[in-house]
Amino acid sequence: NAGVTQTPKFRVLKxxxxxxLLCAQDMNHEYMYWYRQDPGMGLRLIHYSxxxxxxxxxxxxxxxNVSRLKKQNFLLGLESAAPSQTxxxxxxxxxxxxxxxxxxxxxxxxx
Amino acid sequence: EDQVTQSxxxxxxxxxxxxxxxxxxxxxGLRGLFWYRQDPGKGPEFLFTLYSAGEEKEKERLxxxxxxxxxxxxxxxxxxxxxxxxLCAVQAPSGNTPLVFGKGTRxxxxx
Numbered sequence: 001n002a003g004v005t006q007t008p009k010f011r012v013l014k015x016x017x018x019x020x021l022l023c024a025q026d027m028n029h030e031y032m033y034w035y036r037q038d039p040g041m042g043l044r045l046i047h048y049s050x051x052x053x054x055x056x057x058x059x060x061x062x063x064x065n066v067s068r069l070k071k072q073n074f075l076l077g078l079e080s081a082a083p084s085q086t087x088x089x090x091x092x093x094x095x096x097x098x099x100x101x102x103x104x105x106x107x108x109x110x111x
Numbered sequence: 112e113d114q115v116t117q118s119x120x121x122x123x124x125x126x127x128x129x130x131x132x133x134x135x136x137x138x139x140g141l142r143g144l145f146w147y148r149q150d151p152g153k154g155p156e157f158l159f160t161l162y163s164a165g166e167e168k169e170k171e172r173l174x175x176x177x178x179x180x181x182x183x184x185x186x187x188x189x190x191x192x193x194x195x196x197x198l199c200a201v202q203a204p205s206g207n208t209p210l211v212f213g214k215g216t217r218x219x220x221x222x
Contacts, residue, residue: 004154033209042214043155043198050207058209090154097207098143102154 001026004103006091012109013081021076021106023091029101031094032074033058034066036087037105043090049074050097081110114138115213117199123219127188132216134199135181144182145210146175147198155198189220 007022023032033048035058045058049068063085065077074093078085086109092100118133136144143162147155159168161177168175172193174185184197196217200210 031207040214043212045209048209056207092154097209098202099145099157099160100210101157102147104154105152 003027004091004093004101006089006103006106008106009104010107012111013078014111015082017081018077018079019081019108020078021089021091021108023074023076023093023103025072025074025091025093025101027093027095027101028071029093029095030071031097031100032068033092033094033100034064034074034076035090035092036060036085037090038087046076046089083110086110115199115201115211117197117213117216119216120214121217121219123221124186124189126190126220126222129185129187129189131186132184132197132218133181134184134213136199136201137180138201138203138211140204142202142204142208144177145200145202146182146184147200149196149198149215158197186218189218191220191222194218194220 004025030051034046035043037043044060047066049055052071055066067075089106091103094100114137116135146158149155159175164179166177172187176183196215198215200212202210
């Protein structure tokens with residue numbers, strides 16, 4: 001099993017550009033999550049999903065959108081990137097909403 | 112508001128020098144407390160889940176314990192490969208409540 005994978009691993013954007021981060025899991029987990037991690041701020045939840053076709057806002061949802069069209073995939077979109085969105089993004093999945101298993105992360109820089 | 116505080120922020124140990132990391136939490140009821148290890152440039156790796164006061168879990172040189180207000184991660188005779196950031200997270204009991212993460216303790220073990 002590959003576990004949780006994230007695409008891409010690195011990306012540089014200019015202010016105002018858009019992009020989509022892809023998270024895929026092969027563990028048949030119901031729950032999926034998107035976090036951002038910044039120095040001194042810890043892991044902060046952006047959006048999450050409790051099942052296929054569902055999404056919910058986390059602690060810091062502004063400027064991001066998500067979709068969960070298939071159970072194994074969770075997409076994070078930035079419609080108009082801002083320098084404040086420079087961060088490391090982690091996806092995670094969970095079978096029952098408790099123990100979460102994380103992907104390797106995407107390092108995003110917005111210039 | 113559920114909160115998680117980890118201390119110290121950073122800890123430097125000599126190889127073989129045992130110590131403990133602290134995670135104190137305020138949550139209305141506790142569904143679970145989770146410990147993760149994060150190496151630089153990687154996603155968090157799940158270590159333990161604790162569900163009730165008095166519970167203990169062990170893995171190699173690590174032992175996690177839980178009281179009604181805090182958890183400790185005891186590291187016995189650490190080795191340089193134990194160097195990492197250790198994250199604590201809690202989950203409230205209601206519904207699909209996401210985890211709330213602390214900011215972590217950065218552990219360095221010097222040979």
